[in-house]
Amino acid sequence: MPSALVRLQVGVLVERRRAASPWVEHVWRPVAVLAGAPEAAPWTEVARAPDAATFFAGSTEIELYRSAHYRDNLQSGAPALWVVLRPRAGEPPFELKAVTADPAEGEGFTEPGTDLVEQVDMPEPLRQAIAAFVSQHPTEHAFAKRQRDRADPEALGRRVPGGKGSP
Numbered sequence: 001m002p003s004a005l006v007r008l009q010v011g012v013l014v015e016r017r018r019a020a021s022p023w024v025e026h027v028w029r030p031v032a033v034l035a036g037a038p039e040a041a042p043w044t045e046v047a048r049a050p051d052a053a054t055f056f057a058g059s060t061e062i063e064l065y066r067s068a069h070y071r072d073n074l075q076s077g078a079p080a081l082w083v084v085l086r087p088r089a090g091e092p093p094f095e096l097k098a099v100t101a102d103p104a105e106g107e108g109f110t111e112p113g114t115d116l117v118e119q120v121d122m123p124e125p126l127r128q129a130i131a132a133f134v135s136q137h138p139t140e141h142a143f144a145k146r147q148r149d150r151a152d153p154e155a156l157g158r159r160v161p162g163g164k165g166s167p
Contacts, residue, residue, distance in 0.1 A: 004063035006133050008126060009037045010099050011059045012083055017052040030057070030083035030118040033099055035125035043092045057085070058096040062126070068139045069102045070130055079122040079130075082106025086115050101130050 011034040019027045031054065040046070042058035062081070064070065073079050081101055085094035097115060100106050101122065109117045122130075 002065060004061075004065055005137060006064040006129075007061040008035075008064070008129055009059060010034060010062055010081075010126070011036065011038045011040075012057040012096055012099060013046065014055050014057040014085065014094070015052055016055065028085070028094060028116065030085065030116075030120055033081045033083065033120055033123060033126070035123050035129075042096070055092070057092075057094070060096055060099055062099050062101055062130075064101070064130065064133050064137075066137050066139050067102055067104075069104050071134045071139075073101055073103055073122075074127065074131055074134065079127050080106075080119045081122050081126070082109065082117055082119055084109045084115050084117050101126070 012030055013032040013034065014028060015031045016026045016028050019025060037059035038056060040056045042056065044056045045053055046056050047054040079101075080103075081099055082103070082105070083099050084097040086097040087093060088095050094116065098109065100109075106117065106119065109115055
């Protein structure tokens with residue numbers, strides 16, 4: 001894979017909410033991505049409510065490559081980021097694995113089915129930085145019209161007398 005052309009430092013906020021289920025005690029989900037990296041230790045509690053707590057899960061980088069998917073994301077009307085948390089044994093129960101602005105990459109992280117992948121709103125400073133990247137590194141979707149094979153009308157429906165399937 002080619003090396004990233006730009007790296008954007010981000011922080012991730014994760015919410016732990018009391019579950020309404022007899023099988024699990026809490027439900028975890030990423031709730032926000034912050035532009036830049038706060039000076040806080042990973043898994044620092046930053047807010048508390050009666051049935052929920054919000055934690056700073058840690059910092060990572062969004063790596064930007066040449067891709068038309070960023071432009072599509074920005075033009076979608078609701079630009080988003082995909083946060084990937086990987087389950088681990090112990091406390092905290094997740095590690096911050098990745099954050100991406102590429103919808104295809106975000107979808108790809110869901111394939112193994114083991115990670116927690118959530119879409120969150122893209123903050124305006126990151127939207128501006130990604131828009132600047134897209135304008136400096138334009139790419140277009142390659143359109144290739146598929147050519148169909150021509151059917152042989154002589155081969156259709158013809159049976160050879162005494163051949164397989166004949167009466």
